[in-house]
Each structure stands twice: as C-alpha cells, then as structure tokens.
Amino acid sequence: MAGGDELKLLGTxxxxxxxxxxxxxxxxxxxxxxxxxxLTNKSELLLSSNPVHKKVxxxxxxxxxxxxxxxxLQYVDEAFGGASLLSxxxxxRAVARFWAAYIDDxxxxxxxxxxxxxxxxxxxxxxxxxxAAMERxxxxxxxxxKGKPFFGGETVGLVDVVLGGLNSWMKATEELIGVxxxxxxxxxxxxxxxxxxxxxxxxxxVSPDVDGVIKYAKMRQLEAAAGASEN
Amino acid sequence: MAGGDELKLLGTxxxxxxxxxxxxxxxxxxxxxxxxxxLTNKSELLLSSNPVHKKVxxxxxxxxxxxxxxxxLQYVDEAFGGASLLSxxxxxRAVARFWAAYIDDxxxxxxxxxxxxxxxxxxxxxxxxxxAAMERxxxxxxxxxKGKPFFGGETVGLVDVVLGGLNSWMKATEELIGVxxxxxxxxxxxxxxxxxxxxxxxxxxVSPDVDGVIKYAKMRQLEAAAGASEN
Numbered sequence: 001m002a003g004g005d006e007l008k009l010l011g012t013x014x015x016x017x018x019x020x021x022x023x024x025x026x027x028x029x030x031x032x033x034x035x036x037x038x039l040t041n042k043s044e045l046l047l048s049s050n051p052v053h054k055k056v057x058x059x060x061x062x063x064x065x066x067x068x069x070x071x072x073l074q075y076v077d078e079a080f081g082g083a084s085l086l087s088x089x090x091x092x093r094a095v096a097r098f099w100a101a102y103i104d105d106x107x108x109x110x111x112x113x114x115x116x117x118x119x120x121x122x123x124x125x126x127x128x129x130x131x132a133a134m135e136r137x138x139x140x141x142x143x144x145x146k147g148k149p150f151f152g153g154e155t156v157g158l159v160d161v162v163l164g165g166l167n168s169w170m171k172a173t174e175e176l177i178g179v180x181x182x183x184x185x186x187x188x189x190x191x192x193x194x195x196x197x198x199x200x201x202x203x204x205x206v207s208p209d210v211d212g213v214i215k216y217a218k219m220r221q222l223e224a225a226a227g228a229s230e231n
Numbered sequence: 232m233a234g235g236d237e238l239k240l241l242g243t244x245x246x247x248x249x250x251x252x253x254x255x256x257x258x259x260x261x262x263x264x265x266x267x268x269x270l271t272n273k274s275e276l277l278l279s280s281n282p283v284h285k286k287v288x289x290x291x292x293x294x295x296x297x298x299x300x301x302x303x304l305q306y307v308d309e310a311f312g313g314a315s316l317l318s319x320x321x322x323x324r325a326v327a328r329f330w331a332a333y334i335d336d337x338x339x340x341x342x343x344x345x346x347x348x349x350x351x352x353x354x355x356x357x358x359x360x361x362x363a364a365m366e367r368x369x370x371x372x373x374x375x376x377k378g379k380p381f382f383g384g385e386t387v388g389l390v391d392v393v394l395g396g397l398n399s400w401m402k403a404t405e406e407l408i409g410v411x412x413x414x415x416x417x418x419x420x421x422x423x424x425x426x427x428x429x430x431x432x433x434x435x436x437v438s439p440d441v442d443g444v445i446k447y448a449k450m451r452q453l454e455a456a457a458g459a460s461e462n
Contacts, residue, residue, distance in 0.1 A: 066325045067329060068332060071328045072325075079321035091295055091310070094302050094305070097299075097301075098299055
C-alpha cells in the first residue's frame with residue numbers, strides 16, 4: 001500500500017459479505033483497521049458512510065466510503081496493485097462477473113431459508129434449490145478453472161472470493177440441517193475447492209469460526225421463531 | 232469495430248434491459264444484428280446461449296455469449312474502444328457501479344408494482360418508494376454530474392445507460408398511473424436529464440415507443456388480473 005493510505009473496514013464478524021472484503025484486502029497484502037459494528041445500534045460513522053443502505057461492509061479509503069461488497073471488491077482490485085481478481089481478458093471478466101452475480105442472486109437467495117424458514121416444505125424446497133445452485137457452480141468451476149484449483153485458475157479470482165466468503169456459513173449450514181452442501185459425490189470439484197480455499201493464509205484468519213456461526217444462527221432461529229409466535 | 236467481429240443481440244422490444252444494451256452498443260458506434268425473441272416460445276439459440284437464466288438480453292460476440300445486462304454493459308465497455316462508460320478513477324467507477332446496482336435493486340423493485348399490483352394499498356406504497364428512489368437518484372446526479380448534464384459528467388456514463396434504458400417505461404408509467412416520476416418540482420436535475428438523454432442519437436432510435444409500452448403494459452395488467460381471478 002502506498003504510504004499515507006488509510007483503510008478502515010466497517011463490519012460485523014458473522015457477515016459473509018464482510019468476510020469476502022477482508023479476504024480481498026488480505027490477498028492484496030493491504031493493512032486495514034477493522035471496526036466491528038453493532039447493527040442493533042448503528043454508529044454515526046456507519047450511517048454517514050452508507051446513508052443509502054445503512055449496512056456493512058463499508059470500506060473507507062482516505063476518508064472516501066465505498067459500500068456494497070461487489071462494488072468494494074472491484075474497487076480494491078482496481079485501486080491497488082498486486083495480483084488481480086479479474087483476468088485481463090474481457091470475456092473472462094464477463095464470465096466471472098456473471099457467476100459472482102449468480103452467487104448473490106441465486107445461491108444466497110436459495111440458501112437463506114434452509115436455516116431461516118417457517119415450514120418444513122419451505123426448508124425442503126430451499127435445500128433443493130441450494131444444491132441445484134451448487135451443481136451449477138460446479139459446472140462453472142469446471143469451465144473456469146481449466147483443471148487448476150480456483151475459479152480464477154492457478155490463483156484466486158473474483159468468484160472464489162465471492163463464494164469463499166460464504167464458506168463458514170455453508171459449513172455451519174451442513175451441521176445445522178444435516179445435508180452435505182460441499183458433497184464430494186455430487187460436486188467433487190467444489191468439495192476440493194473449499195479445502196484449498198480455506199487453507200489460504202488470506203482466508204484462514206478472517207473466515208468466521210464455524211462453531212461461532214452455528215451458535216449465532218441458532219440464536220437468529222430462536223429470534224425468528226419468537227417473532228413468528230408473536231404475530 | 233475490428234474487421235470480422237460479429238455481434239448479435241437477442242432481445243425483446245419492450246425490455247428496458249435490452250434497451251440499455253442497445254444504447255451502449257450505439258454509443259460505442261458498433262454494428263450489430265438484433266434478433267427479436269419470443270419469450271413464450273424460447274428459441275434454441277436463446278436457451279443454448281443463456282442456459283442459466285434463459286432471459287434476454289444476450290449479446291453474442293464472435294460466437295461467445297454474454298448474459299445479464301450489467302455484465303454485458305461492462306463487457307461492451309471493456310472489449311471495444313471509443314468513449315468509456317466508466318471513469319478511469321477507481322473511486323468514481325465504484326460510485327457509478329453503486330448507483331447502477333441501486334437502480335436494479337431498489338428503483339426497479341419499487342417501480343414494478345406501481346403498474347402490476349394487486350391492491351390500491353400496494354400501488355400507493357410502490358409509488359411512494361419509487362418517488363423516494365428518484366429523489367435518491369437526484370442526489371446522485373447532483374454529486375456525479377458536477378453541473379454537467381449526465382451522471383457521467385459531460386458524456387454519458389454507466390448510470391446514464393442503466394437508468395436511461397428505463398425512460399420509456401417511466402414515461403409510460405406516468406401516463407398509466409397519473410403521477411409525475413420525472414417531476415421538475417421534486418427532481419429538477421432528473422427532469423432535465425431525461426430530456427437531454429432521450430434526444431441523443433444513440434438513444435432515439437432504440438428506446439421503446441412510449442405508446443407501444445403503454446399498450447403492452449395494459450395487456451400485461453389484463454393478463455395479471457385474469458390470472459388472479461383464476462386463483
């Protein structure tokens with residue numbers, strides 16, 4: 001990082017969206033100050049930095065705030081040197097952006113109700129859709145990696161970081177619902193990928209602890225159940 | 232365009248997502264073959280080009296297919312020369328990507344039920360949210376344009392194209408619901424912007440005809456009402 005650059009990241013520890021930004025910052029070898037946020041009592045800094053969505057993550061670079069993890073990841077990639085998250089080839093960049101959006105729009109939408117659902121039918125449907133999305137991503141990994149370990153090929157790319165930020169949550173979900181999401185039988189490449197990815201130095205220290213995520217998810221499930229019983 | 236490049240765009244005439252791609256192609260001065268799609272009877276070409284979402288727009292460049300309008304716009308910007316849709320400055324690029332995502336995630340989500348809604352309460356709430364989103368975008372235009380006509384400043388940028396693809400639908404909506412969306416009193420900069428933007432050569436010929444959109448929307452409203460009465 002150039003001398004004098006100041007990077008501050010507003011986050012919450014269980015957020016997969018914050019995890020992906022931390023992974024990107026570490027892959028770039030950047031130093032940053034992490035500031036944990038209390039979303040039940042939002043700080044003036046969070047509200048003034050992200051007045052539109054009032055959410056984490058927010059990256060503040062020399063006083064300028066950037067919000068929304070897909071936007072932050074591309075900012076980090078473009079504003080700083082080091083290994084790039086995106087290929088120089090426009091078509092490969094487009095393919096990576098397509099799958100990054102797929103993870104946010106399809107996989108996450110399918111996955112959330114596997115652990116936060118009102119009925120068993122809703123849960124079964126959510127599990128089915130999540131596993132279908134993982135099979136799609138298995139195909140994407142096969143095509144993008146060209147026999148190398150990552151979506152980015154030999155090195156970690158945008159899709160690796162976007163999906164990898166979710167790894168702790170996916171592992172926690174496997175425990176919570178008793179279903180293999182990284183299933184070596186159905187998605188062997190992704191099952192190998194998650195092992196490789198989670199062993200990276202840039203990932204190990206910032207991925208939320210799986211047991212902690214399980215406890216947090218159970219708390220959220222209890223809150224949701226209490227909320228539902230009040231209706 | 233380099234000799235031998237072949238560009239084919241799969242679209243449907245009323246789609247604002249297709250309109251934004253056509254605008255970007257024309258801003259770049261690119262020739263392309265437009266192929267209208269029947270979404271009630273999807274073509275083999277559409278299904279094989281976009282097997283994941285099976286939606287338009289799809290841009291096929293020398294046989295390689297790219298889907299999802301935000302991905303296509305950045306591809307067009309990066310693969311071809313000419314005026315760039317994004318600034319060279321990483322922070323300005325991030326700001327543009329933030330507002331482009333805001334239009335898709337917030338404005339469009341708020342706007343759709345202004346014309347396709349089940350109850351008057353739902354419609355009133357949708358109108359309120361749409362106008363609030365327009366006020367946010369007024370602020371974004373003020374900050375981004377720095378006194379020039381466009382979000383991109385003196386020239387059209389990513390946010391102009393993403394929002395501008397919706398202009399015919401927004402004008403049609405004003406007629407359909409009797410509410411000013413580009414309101415000179417509440418959002419004077421956007422009211423001036425829509426006039427400037429829609430007069431551009433790259434826009435005039437490809438924006439869906441407003442009267443045609445009104446007829447199409449009324450047909451969709453009738454279909455939705457018929458569907459609802461069958462339930």
